[in-house]
Amino acid sequence: MSSLAECAAEGGLGRLRRLLREEGGLMASLVSDGGPDREALAAASPGGIAAGGPRASGRREEYELLVEAIYEGYLLHYGAPRVVHVPEADLRLLAGDQLYALGLARLVALGDTPAVAELADTITLSALAQGAGDGPLAEAVWAAGARAVGWGASEQHARAKRLVCDGDPAAIEAMRTSAGAVPAPH
DSSP, X not given: OOSHHHHHHHHHHHHHHHHHXXXXXXXXXXXXXXXXHHHHHGGGSHHHHHHTSGGGTTOHHHHHHHHHHHHHHHHHHHSOOSSBOOSSHHHHHHHHHHHHHHHHXXXXXXXXXXXXXXXXXXXXXXXHHHHTTOHHHXXXXXXXXXXXXHHOOOHHHHHHHHHXXXXXXXXXXXXXXXXXXXXXXX
C-alpha cells in the first residue's frame, strides 16, 4: 500500500491478507486473492462489528484486523474461509489455530484483557454450538461476541452465554438479542 488512505480503504480482510503475506512462510502461500464477493461478505463480519464500537475508538483498524484473524481461524475449523484456503483437513486446523493465536496475541498487546476474555468465550461457545450441529447459534455467538468486544459486555450478554453453556433452546434468541443490543454507558 502506498498511502494511509489506500490502507484504510483496504478493509480488514485485505489487511489480513497483506499481514499474512508479509509474514511469509506456509501461511503466505495459502492466502487467496479474494474478490468482490468475498469482500462484500466481510462488510457485516465480526471484525467490522467490533471495530464499529466505542471500545475500539482510535484503534479501529487494529480491532478489525485482529477480530478478522480470529474469525478466519474459526472459519478454517468450521466453515468457508475467506482469506486462507487449505486443501487438507489437518492443515486447516493448524492454520485456524495459528490465526486464533495471531489475533489473540495482537489483542493482548493492546492490553485489552476484557476483549481477550470475550473472544476466548466466543471461540469456546461457537465450538460448543458447532459440536451440537447448530451453525446458526454459532454465528449468533460470533455476532454477539463481536458486539461485546466493540461496545462492552452486558448482563444480558452474560446470560446469553450461560444459556449456550447450558444447551438451552432459548440461547439463540438470547444471543441474537445480545448481538443487536448496545449496552448503556456506565
